[in-house]
Each structure stands twice: as C-alpha cells, then as structure tokens.
Amino acid sequence: MKAFNNNYIIFFCSEKEWIPFFYLFFITFAFHNNSMLTRIKELTELLHQHNYNYYVLDNHIISDSEFDKLLEELAYLEKEYPQYIQQGSPTQRVGGEVTKNFATVxxxxxxxxxxxxxxxxxxxxxxxxxxxxxxxxxxxxxxxxxxxxxxxxxxxxxxxxxxxxxxxxxxxxxxxxxxxxxxxxxxxxxxxxxxxxxxxxxxxxxxxxxxxxxxxxxxxxxxxxxxxxxxxxxxxxxxxxxxxxxxxxxxxxxxxxxxxxxxxxxxxxxxxxxxxxxxxxxxxxxxxxxxxxxxxxxxxxxxxxxxxxxxxxxxxxxxxxxxxxxxxxxxxxxxxxxxxxFKAKQVLTPLLSIDFQVGRTGVVTPVANLRPVLLAGTMVKRASLHNNDIIQQFDIHENDYLYVEKGGEIIPKIVGVELSNRLPNAKKVAFVSQCPYCQTLLIKKEEEVGYYCPNEWNCPPQVKGKLEHFISRKAMNIDSLGEGKIELLYDKGLVKTSADFYSLKPENILGLEKRTADEAQNERIVSFREKTTENMLAGIKQSKNVPFERVLFAMGIRYVGETTAKKLARYFKNIDTLANATKNELKEVDDVGEMVAESIVQFFNTVENLENIVKLYKVGVKMELDAENQTLISNVLEGKSVVVSGVFSIPRDVMKQKIEQHGGKNVSAISRNIDFVIAGENMGPEKRKKAEKLSIPILSETELEKMIFSLNY
Ligand SMILES: [Zn+2]
Incomplete structure (x- = not known):
C-alpha cells in the first residue's frame, strides 16, 4: 500500500487513513446502484399496473403524459444500467427488434x-x-x-x-x-x-x-x-x-x-x-x-x-x-x-358504370357506380373493385346485378353476381388498357397487383394530384392554394410542376375564374380576385421557409411518407447527398427497405424530377437541413404529439423547431391523439376549451424547458 499512499492519497490523508474513504466511496457507489435497481423495479411495476388500469380496466388514473414520463425515466435508467433491465419491461412496447424470418413453432x-x-x-x-x-x-x-x-x-x-x-x-x-x-x-x-x-x-x-x-x-x-x-x-x-x-x-x-x-x-x-x-x-x-x-x-x-x-x-x-x-x-x-x-348484410343492385380513377402515383383503381341502395343504415352508391382481380373473379358484365355486402366492414364490397338477371347481349367488363385521362397505354408491374399509367408528367390527374400533395398541410402547407385553385391554374396552363408555383405573377392570374360542381352537384365558382391572389402569392412565398424534411415529403416520392422523409433528411442532410445515394446507402436508413430504396433511386434518375428540383432550389426552397436542425439534441419528446398555441418568449417557429429537436412532433389541431399542449400567452380560447374537455395536459413554456432539461440530470 506504500506506493499507493505515496502517489495518490498522501496529499490529503496520512498512512492508513485513506481506508475509510475507500469504503465510503465503495458503499456510496453500491448504494447508488442499488437504489437504481430499486427504482427500475418500482417503475416497471408501476407501469405494468398503469398499463393494466388503462388498457384492460379502462380506468384512467394518470394522464398519458404522466405515463410517458415514467416510461421515459425507465428507458433512460435501463440505458444507463442495462444489467438491471427486468424481464418483460414495459419499454419493450415501443418495438425496435427486427425479425427476418418467423420461426415455426x-x-x-x-x-x-x-x-x-x-x-x-x-x-x-x-x-x-x-x-x-x-x-x-x-x-x-x-x-x-x-x-x-x-x-x-x-x-x-x-x-x-x-x-x-x-x-x-x-x-x-x-x-x-x-x-x-x-x-x-x-x-x-x-x-x-x-x-x-x-x-x-x-x-x-x-x-x-x-x-x-x-x-x-x-x-x-x-x-x-x-x-x-x-x-x-x-x-x-x-x-x-x-x-x-x-x-x-x-x-x-x-x-x-x-x-x-x-x-x-x-x-x-x-x-x-x-x-x-x-x-x-x-x-x-x-x-x-x-x-x-x-x-x-x-x-x-x-x-x-x-x-x-x-x-x-x-x-x-x-x-x-x-x-x-x-x-x-x-x-x-x-x-x-x-x-x-351472422349472414353478412347484403343487397342486390345493378351496376351502372365503372370509373377508372387515376391517383397521383398513377395507380388505376376501378370503382363501380351502383344504383343507390340502402345497406346496413347507409346509402351505398359506389364500391371499390380494388384492381382487376374482382372484375375477373366475378366475370362482371355490363348492367350486371351485383351483390354488395357490408359485413361489419367499412367499405362496401362486391361479393357476387346474380346471373339470372344478366342481359342476353351484355358485354364483359374489360379493364381499360389505356389511361382514361391521357390515353397512354397502361403498364402492369410484375410484383404489383394494379395497373398504372406511366405518363407521370402529362397525365392530368397525376399532375394535379402531385400538385395537391405538394401544397398539402403536412408538406408545403400552402393553404391559400386550396379549394379548386390548382385545378384552375392547371387548366389555364399556368402550373404544371411544383416549381411553377414560384414563378406565378399577379398579372397572369388576376381575374381568372372557373365554374365547377362539387360532389353534391352544387355549383361553385373559383376566382382570383385581388385579395385571393395576394394571399395565394404570399402563401407560396412563405413556403420557402418550410424545412427540408417537409420539402422532401412534398416531392411525392412513392412510398416516402412523412416519417420516412424526416429520417432521410436527417440522415443525408441535403438533396445532393440523397440524390447520389446508392440503394445500399439508402437502406442504411431506418425503415427504408428494398422497395422504398428502389423508388427513391428511380425518382432521382428521372430528368424531369431533377430539373424541377433545380428550379425549386433556385427560387429558394430549402434543399438542406437547417443548421440548428442538423442533429437531434435529445429524444425526451420522442413519440409525443404536441400542439403549440399562443405567444412565447421565442418565435413560434423556433418553439416548434425546439420540439422537433427533442424528438417531438408538432401537430396543429387538438384531438385525442395529442400528448400535451404548450400554451403561451393569449392561447386561443377554443383550443384551450377543447384541450380541457379532452383532459389533455396544458404546459407552459417553463414547464417544457424543465422537461427538456430533466434529461441532463
Ligand atoms: Zn394517364
């Protein structure tokens, strides 16, 4: 012990006096660890009990956010002290493990x-x-x-x-x-x-x-x-x-x-x-x-x-x-x-016609128009035929009487044909071979069930669908462009790609007008008066502030939803790296499998897409992560949906960014799915009322700060 004494302990205690210190340190450490084990056990038990109260007994003793707070504490402790993780820990609920092949048992x-x-x-x-x-x-x-x-x-x-x-x-x-x-x-x-x-x-x-x-x-x-x-x-x-x-x-x-x-x-x-x-x-x-x-x-x-x-x-x-x-x-x-x-609730009704609808990704969906009939309390006029399979399976002919069923299911489905009602010369219904909107020959991909129209850049419903998607709330959120305005701009040849929005000039649109009819055949007039035009252009301009991850979602790459876009943006940081990524590099990203990777590569291999991206970049749409958003600071708010309302000490956008930086998700409307509301000064009274009615916790800016900083204990 001599050497030890000389080197380390000697400067504050004499020979042998260090021993009690050593024990004290040892005991504190052991005690600390022991208390962590106790806390982990305690939290595990508590969460199991709350889970049971909530999901089995339907008895809400603590709020969702309190529950999640406990769960977070447990997850944190388990990460620090993995040796103490209890079997069947409630943190397993969030998933994470990937099963390649399911074993047969x-x-x-x-x-x-x-x-x-x-x-x-x-x-x-x-x-x-x-x-x-x-x-x-x-x-x-x-x-x-x-x-x-x-x-x-x-x-x-x-x-x-x-x-x-x-x-x-x-x-x-x-x-x-x-x-x-x-x-x-x-x-x-x-x-x-x-x-x-x-x-x-x-x-x-x-x-x-x-x-x-x-x-x-x-x-x-x-x-x-x-x-x-x-x-x-x-x-x-x-x-x-x-x-x-x-x-x-x-x-x-x-x-x-x-x-x-x-x-x-x-x-x-x-x-x-x-x-x-x-x-x-x-x-x-x-x-x-x-x-x-x-x-x-x-x-x-x-x-x-x-x-x-x-x-x-x-x-x-x-x-x-x-x-x-x-x-x-x-x-x-x-x-x-x-x-x-139970016998499924069924009715027999004649087929009037079949519409072949084309979505924004080009997929063609046949929809049967039926003579309206009452079924299980609702009036049924249309039923989806999903894809060609149902038409083939029932060998549907024109004017056939179809059995429509609603066996507790939400979408009515066609379950059969009444052959005795078939007209002698009725023709077999054929799946269209050409797109009903642009006459392009339809394509069927090996691995997919449906047919689709490959004319991505000139097929009206696809082009309009893409534009609608671009401006939608979760994408660029340009709400001043809603309600038939895209239809009108497209019809007048003013907008064909998303980049075209940014070169719209007031003199080109002022005074444009179109009469349309909605689904209930009510006439509607879409027109660009001075105020509408002003608002719309302001909305378009403002969308240049939309963060890169939402821009990426707005591009409408097939299979890239909101979450995947976010993950891609965080991983690749900017459009260049993403556009040049190989399939294998893409698959490194959480949730990106073969199909998604393939679709992304294809998207960036298309000249029209690249040209459009360059134009968007030139007008100032964000093509890289904001500096302060490059890294996730913590995951304290992971999985939380948060509504921000009112005035804060920092601009509202910065507040929202903060929530994202800690893993949270910003949501605009209050609903049951919200975890909590961050209320600033002058929070909207309607929002407050709704939050209170749904017992959603309302936190102040300070309380949010505390939550974020509790991570650093
Ligand atoms: Zn088409």
Missing part, C-alpha cells in the same frame, strides 16, 4: 377451429346433442365472435414467453416480438397466476385505427387493406416491430389452457384472466335456455354495426369444464362449442 395444445353454422336450427341441434350427452342440464356462455387473427400466448412465471399464430392449428409462426408491442397484451402478470399456461384470443384492429392506416397507405401510393382482419394479420407479420407498435392493434383474450388451472367453469376463467392482467371480452352472457341464446344472437346481429371493431358472429360454449371434457372433441373441433355466423 409447434402448439402445445392443437388450435382447433370451432364448428360453425349460419342456421339457428343447427344451434338447436347442437343444444339437443349436448343435452343428450349430459345428465344435468347444461349451462351455456355466449360471447361475440371477433373477426381478427387468432393468437396463442404462453406465459411462464408470469412473463410472456411466446406468441404464436394459429397457422395450420398444429404449428404456427412465432410473432412474439411484434405481439409485445400491443399495449393490451400483458408482458408481466399480477399475483397468483399459474407457473406455466397458455392463453388464447384474437388480435384485432379497431375501425378507427384501420381507417387511419389505410389513409396513410393511400397517401404514399400503397394498396389499402381490404378489411381490418387483413390489416391485423399483415401487421403481425411485419418485420420491423416498431412499425407494428404504430398500428394500434388491440386484443380480446378468452381461453386459458394448462394443468390444474384454478377455475372449473368458462365464466370463472374470465374473472381470473382479468385479475392476472388480461383484456377479456366485455360482452359475455350466461344462457340457460335456447331462447336466451336466440335473444343474444338477435341482439348482436342488430347491434354489431355500433361496435368499434368487427365481429362476424356469436360463440356458444358449455360453461362447465367437467362437462366440456365429457363431451370431448372431434378430430377438427370441440363438441362443447359452436359458432353462429
């Missing part, structure tokens, strides 16, 4: 499917069979039949071990990483759960989330999903779990399997499942007679449109497990349960 108990029927007589028959096999009168439980994706979850020691799809019933795909991002699926259970057991249920996508997802897909030129079930099953198979986390999947879990489980009836199992932390069906009813079953079925057949998700029938099960065992199973399905499937 054998089910512990085969996943049988239920026998199903559309006729009530068969339900009566089922009841008779059950009664004949029983000594006692059976008790039934009726529940809704969710139209989602069946899932099997295995829990060991209260932690989610594995999630497997049904597959062929014997083996399915291991989708654990993706399922972990679903908030309603517990990663960790509460007390008194069995050591090892399996839970089954259904993963579903609520209507609202489905509509949002499809709108986003259509916006970047991807095929929309046909229904929520397809969307849910497609989501479970995504390779990037972060993307799954954004899809707002939900679940209902309704069956437990295992050894010596602590319940003897199906209904009791619901109570236990809920106690352990699972989201069980809200609608379950004990039925003692066939009449009660009939009433339950009829009630839900009428009411199902009001549910926020799709159901396709009712499941009837024998309640008592001993009786279930006594009844046993056939090779395919259990004898103690049956599913009654």
């Amino acid at each position: 054998q089910h512990i108990f085969p996943m049988l499917s239920l026998g199903n029927t559309y006729s009530f007589e068969e339900i009566e028959e089922f009841d008779r069979r059950v009664q004949n096999a029983m000594l006692q009168k059976p008790e039934y439980v009726c529940e809704l039949k969710y139209d989602g994706v069946a899932i099997s979850l295995i829990y060991e020691n209260g932690k989610l071990l594995r999630a497997v799809t049904r597959g062929d019933g014997i083996q399915g795909d291991d989708v654990t990483q993706n399922v972990k991002t679903i908030r309603t699926i517990p990663l960790k259970l509460f007390r008194d759960y069995p050591h090892f057991f399996e839970v089954r249920g259904e993963i579903l996508l609520p209507h609202k989330a489905f509509e949002k997802l499809n709108a986003e897909r259509e916006d970047i030129g991807e095929q929309p999903f046909a229904n929520p079930r397809n969307a849910a099953s497609g989501s479970l198979k995504l390779q990037n779990s972060t993307e799954v986390a954004n899809r707002s999947l939900d679940c209902r879990l309704y069956m437990a399997l295992g050894n010596k489980l602590p319940f003897i009836t199906h209904l009791e199992s619901f109570t236990k499942l809920k106690e352990w932390g699972f989201k069980t069906p809200e609608t379950v009813q004990k039925c003692n007679s066939i009449e009660e079953i009939r009433a339950f079925i009829n009630h839900w057949d009428m009411e199902r449109e009001k549910l926020p998700f799709d159901i396709d029938g009712v499941v009837i099960k024998v309640n008592d497990f001993a009786q279930q065992q006594q009844l046993g199973t056939t090779a395919k399905s259990p004898r103690w349960a049956i599913a009654y499937k």
Whole structure:
C-alpha cells in the first residue's frame, strides 16, 4: 500500500487513513446502484399496473403524459444500467427488434377451429346433442365472435414467453416480438397466476385505427387493406416491430389452457384472466335456455354495426369444464362449442358504370357506380373493385346485378353476381388498357397487383394530384392554394410542376375564374380576385421557409411518407447527398427497405424530377437541413404529439423547431391523439376549451424547458 499512499492519497490523508474513504466511496457507489435497481423495479411495476388500469380496466388514473414520463425515466435508467433491465419491461412496447424470418413453432395444445353454422336450427341441434350427452342440464356462455387473427400466448412465471399464430392449428409462426408491442397484451402478470399456461384470443384492429392506416397507405401510393382482419394479420407479420407498435392493434383474450388451472367453469376463467392482467371480452352472457341464446344472437346481429371493431358472429360454449371434457372433441373441433355466423348484410343492385380513377402515383383503381341502395343504415352508391382481380373473379358484365355486402366492414364490397338477371347481349367488363385521362397505354408491374399509367408528367390527374400533395398541410402547407385553385391554374396552363408555383405573377392570374360542381352537384365558382391572389402569392412565398424534411415529403416520392422523409433528411442532410445515394446507402436508413430504396433511386434518375428540383432550389426552397436542425439534441419528446398555441418568449417557429429537436412532433389541431399542449400567452380560447374537455395536459413554456432539461440530470 506504500506506493499507493505515496502517489495518490498522501496529499490529503496520512498512512492508513485513506481506508475509510475507500469504503465510503465503495458503499456510496453500491448504494447508488442499488437504489437504481430499486427504482427500475418500482417503475416497471408501476407501469405494468398503469398499463393494466388503462388498457384492460379502462380506468384512467394518470394522464398519458404522466405515463410517458415514467416510461421515459425507465428507458433512460435501463440505458444507463442495462444489467438491471427486468424481464418483460414495459419499454419493450415501443418495438425496435427486427425479425427476418418467423420461426415455426409447434402448439402445445392443437388450435382447433370451432364448428360453425349460419342456421339457428343447427344451434338447436347442437343444444339437443349436448343435452343428450349430459345428465344435468347444461349451462351455456355466449360471447361475440371477433373477426381478427387468432393468437396463442404462453406465459411462464408470469412473463410472456411466446406468441404464436394459429397457422395450420398444429404449428404456427412465432410473432412474439411484434405481439409485445400491443399495449393490451400483458408482458408481466399480477399475483397468483399459474407457473406455466397458455392463453388464447384474437388480435384485432379497431375501425378507427384501420381507417387511419389505410389513409396513410393511400397517401404514399400503397394498396389499402381490404378489411381490418387483413390489416391485423399483415401487421403481425411485419418485420420491423416498431412499425407494428404504430398500428394500434388491440386484443380480446378468452381461453386459458394448462394443468390444474384454478377455475372449473368458462365464466370463472374470465374473472381470473382479468385479475392476472388480461383484456377479456366485455360482452359475455350466461344462457340457460335456447331462447336466451336466440335473444343474444338477435341482439348482436342488430347491434354489431355500433361496435368499434368487427365481429362476424356469436360463440356458444358449455360453461362447465367437467362437462366440456365429457363431451370431448372431434378430430377438427370441440363438441362443447359452436359458432353462429351472422349472414353478412347484403343487397342486390345493378351496376351502372365503372370509373377508372387515376391517383397521383398513377395507380388505376376501378370503382363501380351502383344504383343507390340502402345497406346496413347507409346509402351505398359506389364500391371499390380494388384492381382487376374482382372484375375477373366475378366475370362482371355490363348492367350486371351485383351483390354488395357490408359485413361489419367499412367499405362496401362486391361479393357476387346474380346471373339470372344478366342481359342476353351484355358485354364483359374489360379493364381499360389505356389511361382514361391521357390515353397512354397502361403498364402492369410484375410484383404489383394494379395497373398504372406511366405518363407521370402529362397525365392530368397525376399532375394535379402531385400538385395537391405538394401544397398539402403536412408538406408545403400552402393553404391559400386550396379549394379548386390548382385545378384552375392547371387548366389555364399556368402550373404544371411544383416549381411553377414560384414563378406565378399577379398579372397572369388576376381575374381568372372557373365554374365547377362539387360532389353534391352544387355549383361553385373559383376566382382570383385581388385579395385571393395576394394571399395565394404570399402563401407560396412563405413556403420557402418550410424545412427540408417537409420539402422532401412534398416531392411525392412513392412510398416516402412523412416519417420516412424526416429520417432521410436527417440522415443525408441535403438533396445532393440523397440524390447520389446508392440503394445500399439508402437502406442504411431506418425503415427504408428494398422497395422504398428502389423508388427513391428511380425518382432521382428521372430528368424531369431533377430539373424541377433545380428550379425549386433556385427560387429558394430549402434543399438542406437547417443548421440548428442538423442533429437531434435529445429524444425526451420522442413519440409525443404536441400542439403549440399562443405567444412565447421565442418565435413560434423556433418553439416548434425546439420540439422537433427533442424528438417531438408538432401537430396543429387538438384531438385525442395529442400528448400535451404548450400554451403561451393569449392561447386561443377554443383550443384551450377543447384541450380541457379532452383532459389533455396544458404546459407552459417553463414547464417544457424543465422537461427538456430533466434529461441532463
Ligand atoms: Zn394517364
């Protein structure tokens, strides 16, 4: 110890006196670490409890932002002390892991499917069979039949071990990483759960989330999903779990399997499942007679449109497990349960004509115009034929009577043709071979289902669609150009590419006028008076301040949505580097796969695109990241949607930039999806009222500062 003494400690303590210091330091360090472990454990528990309260019990004890604050603290601590991460930590919800191939896993108990029927007589028959096999009168439980994706979850020691799809019933795909991002699926259970057991249920996508997802897909030129079930099953198979986390999947879990489980009836199992932390069906009813079953079925057949998700029938099960065992199973399905499937609500109506619509990316979508008919409470006049497949599949002829269905789904679909009504000389409907707007020969790409018009630069709906996209709110946000103005400018030959907006002169547009009709056939006049012209030009000029990432989104590169544009901008910093990037370099960027990379390369290989970019650059549209925006300062606000309102000590744009620099997202309107509002002086009273009504936290500028600086503790 001599040498040590001499060198380091000697200058403030004499021989041997350093020892207590050493211990003190050691103890402090150990204690500090220990308290971190305690805090991590505490936060993990707390978040599991809040998650359960919120998503399973629908009991909102703390606000979303408080929840996220705790989650952030946990994520921060886990990053600093990875050795203390608890199994099933709630931070896994945000995803991040990428699965290349889903492993095939054998089910512990085969996943049988239920026998199903559309006729009530068969339900009566089922009841008779059950009664004949029983000594006692059976008790039934009726529940809704969710139209989602069946899932099997295995829990060991209260932690989610594995999630497997049904597959062929014997083996399915291991989708654990993706399922972990679903908030309603517990990663960790509460007390008194069995050591090892399996839970089954259904993963579903609520209507609202489905509509949002499809709108986003259509916006970047991807095929929309046909229904929520397809969307849910497609989501479970995504390779990037972060993307799954954004899809707002939900679940209902309704069956437990295992050894010596602590319940003897199906209904009791619901109570236990809920106690352990699972989201069980809200609608379950004990039925003692066939009449009660009939009433339950009829009630839900009428009411199902009001549910926020799709159901396709009712499941009837024998309640008592001993009786279930006594009844046993056939090779395919259990004898103690049956599913009654609702007949989809259907109508027969004649086809009037087919429109072939062309979108901004050139994709051609056939839409059937039908004789208006009332279906499940709404008037149906049009139905999408998606692509050529449906026309071929049903061999649709002109004036055919089509069966249109709305089986709880949102978009009506064509499910068949009534052949007896077909006119003798009716011609087969052919998919157009030429673009109906510009007569260019349509092209079909190998890997894609749809046809598209390749005349990107001269096909009117594509050109106008691109211009509309360019000025849209999330892009250049030139709202003074809305309401038919683009149509008029295009018709007069004044604007053909986005760069043309910037060379518009008042003398060319003043006094232009056009009469149009909206969808309801109301006449509308679009005209450029002095004030309109002034506003429009001011709006165009102002758009030169729009940051590079939004300019990039505005360019309308196929498959490049708002988020991808942002990631590309942050990664490549300016248009030159991006335009010269190879496919492999592009794929380095988070979320950019083969298809997106290919589309970007193609975009920058097109002369017209490059010419337009040069023109935009020359007039002063931003083609590189702002210096202060080059790096993300922190991710304290990651995933947060924020509304900024009022006057602050710094300009509002700077405030917004600050939010972005810390990973947050600026949103203009207040809705349920907002995490909080930053209110300055004179915040709009309407906004405040709305935020208060939705219980959205309203923070001051100082509180935001505190939040941002809390990172530096
Ligand atoms: Zn065309």
